Amino acid sequence: MRVAIILKTFPPDVIGGMETQTKRMATELHHQGHDVTVFTKRFGDHDDSDVPYEVVRIQNWRVNPFVSDLTFLVFAMLALIRRRNEFDVLQCMMLYPVGFLGYVLNRLTGLPYFAWVRGGDYYFMNDVWWKRWMMRRVLDDTLVLAQSGKIRDDVVADFDDIECNIDILGNAVSIPDETASGEGVLYVGRLAPKKGIEYLIDAVAEINASLTIVGDGSERDRLERRAAEAGADVTFEGEVDPDDVGRYYRSAGVFALASTEGEGMPNVVLEAMSWGLPVVATDSGGLPSLIDTGYNGYLVPMRDSQALSAKIERLLADDQHRANLGENARRFVADYHSWEALCSELKTHYERVT
Known part of the structure; x- marks a missing residue:
């Protein structure tokens, strides 16, 4: 054709x-x-x-x-x-x-x-x-x-x-040969208002978890100030070549997306799942079609940092639960995406x- x-x-x-x-x-x-x-x-x-x-x-x-x-x-x-x-x-x-x-x-x-x-x-x-x-x-x-x-x-x-x-x-997405085997929380994407990253920063600050942010955008300065004020352990990596993002997925424990407006079907969520990462994301747009709460990740309400922190903490605290959900996430992407x-x-x- x-x-x-x-x-x-x-x-x-x-x-x-x-x-x-x-x-x-x-x-x-x-x-x-x-x-x-x-x-x-x-x-x-x-x-x-x-x-x-x-x-x-x-x-x-x-x-x-x-x-x-x-x-x-x-x-x-x-x-x-x-x-x-x-x-x-x-x-x-x-x-x-x-x-x-x-x-x-x-x-x-x-x-x-x-x-x-x-x-x-x-x-x-x-x-x-x-x-x-x-x-x-x-x-x-x-x-x-x-x-x-x-x-x-x-x-x-x-x-x-x-x-x-x-x-x-x-x-x-492509399914990598390796699976994630790291710790901490990862976000990949633009630093834009609709991504709700401030709620994610507040969530990790509440449970003393580390957060790695891969991406850049208009909100970076404000978000860096927010992280400093909250005392959150946040690393801003800036823009990364798409071919190099895999090493961040590989070294993470949980992927999080705290969008505050309608999402389509974010590539980054599928990519994270393909690496065997459980995803904590807000109930937005097409995300419910990807995430089956308790099976391959968790959906939480938008603009709710406490709900985010509760689910992230549960996953980080239970290695077996995190591994099970990550395996289910990887299988789901391989079968359907x-x-x-x-x-x-x-x-x-x-x-x-x-």
Whole structure:
């Protein structure tokens, strides 16, 4: 299958969950015999020699985020119109705005397309009327994939006046040969307000546990002050190359995610579970589809540092319990979130829309 994948940002410009997932997904699809081309924004000069497929970096005018997005969509549309005969299907990695671009291209050229609801982004956009109007066009027109049943249910409830064709397909990760055998608590991700890291800092301070934070962002200075004020044992590692994050998983005992807003299906949670780490996370977005409380981790209420600390303390205090939940977490990811399983399902969806 000749597949064009479109998303706004791509590594190394952005190494967030969707970007990292798309890069690895495209590689796996290539290895399985698909002809893959990724279309994304151009931020700088990249040779993209680390991937086995074509990456088309589209010019955009970075006056402000709106103009950057608008010019990217216009120039991407022109590029895809020019190359429309090279592709069998367009895979849009978000419902808005690239899903709407797929809708327009389909009307102009007949190129089949589908969109993927990335939960964390959807929850921040569905209250803007013109974004909802664009999302409605896509939802009422083609196949849409959601990362979890919870996200699908939320989308269906938000657009209950139309019949949405939504299937569930989550993220995938590679299963490492090793398993984690360390101590302490680990967080990997952006230091952004919605991640609730201050609650995690308060939680580990309460039980005198060590916390390693891998990642950077706008909240770092504030969080460092919060850790100092709380007397918490927190190490800020800053941004780490994705290929080097494995050593942090390997040396941890528990993975924690204290998000305060809707999450999709965070890659970092799947990666932590693949290393055999039990996860303590807030009941947010697609996380309940990954974590079975008491089996492979624990779900706790959002903005509740005491609940976080109680579950983290239980896991750190009981080596056997922690090992059992970690083994269950690793098995769950191997069974349901491997690359082989995801690419097989994607092939089915390609055939459905073409």
